[in-house]
Amino acid sequence: MIIGLSAGMATIAFAPDDTSRLEKAADKFMLQAEFVAEQTTLTGEVIGLFMRPSQSREGDQWCYRWRRFRNSSWQPVSDFLEDACFAPGMALEMIVEGETYEYDERETTPQPVLIYYPSGEATRLELALFTRFDDDEVQRITVDMMGDVVWENREQELAERENDW
Structure with a gap:
């Protein structure tokens, strides 16, 4: 019995x-984006x-990195x-303000792909995160002009569950 319990516990511990x-x-990205949206309105x-x-x-x-605009330059936000x-192996596609984003390494002063303003507004961003080897799973996050961050996959999942009821 003890061996059976130990084997069961080991199976549970290593379950995928x-x-x-x-x-x-x-x-993780979603939590940070929501935190930043709140910080901009609180700190101005x-x-x-x-x-x-x-x-x-x-x-x-x-x-990716978050920076605040202070003293005419982009500086780190905080230690948090x-x-x-x-x-590695994860790829992303972004649409910034309706335009497909392409990173240009020659650009000397890179521009942010998303900006949160103290008024609560933000630039529009659509982010699709996927693996290079498996296009079946794509996680989509959007930020609208009002600064609302939506994890599209979660919203779709919740809507499907409500329809099942």
């Missing part, structure tokens, strides 16, 4: 997590999101919003 890497990355600062591709030992990946990168 239902949350995919893409969902975890989208969740303009905060922007900068995205860039990066190379690591594991492979190519996209990295460190620069972050999506896992």
Whole structure:
């Protein structure tokens, strides 16, 4: 009986997590975007999101950082919003203000892909996060002009559950 219980506990401990890497990355990004939206209205600062591709030992990946506009330049927001990168193998597509975003490494002063204003408004952003090898799963996040952040996959999931009831 003891051996059976131990084996059962080990099986539970190593059971695969239902949350995919893409969902975890989208969740982290979503939480940060919501936090920044609140911070801009509380502090009265303009905060922007900068995205860039990066190379690591594991492979190519996209990295992002939040910066506030202060003293005519973009500066780090706080210790709570460190620069972050999506896992290698994850790719993204962005539409910024209705235009497809393409990173230009020759640009000397990169522009933010998303800006939150103290009034609560924001630039429009559509973000699609997926893996390079499996296009079946795509996590979509949108930010509208009113600064509302929506994780499209979660909203669709909730709507489907409500329809099932």
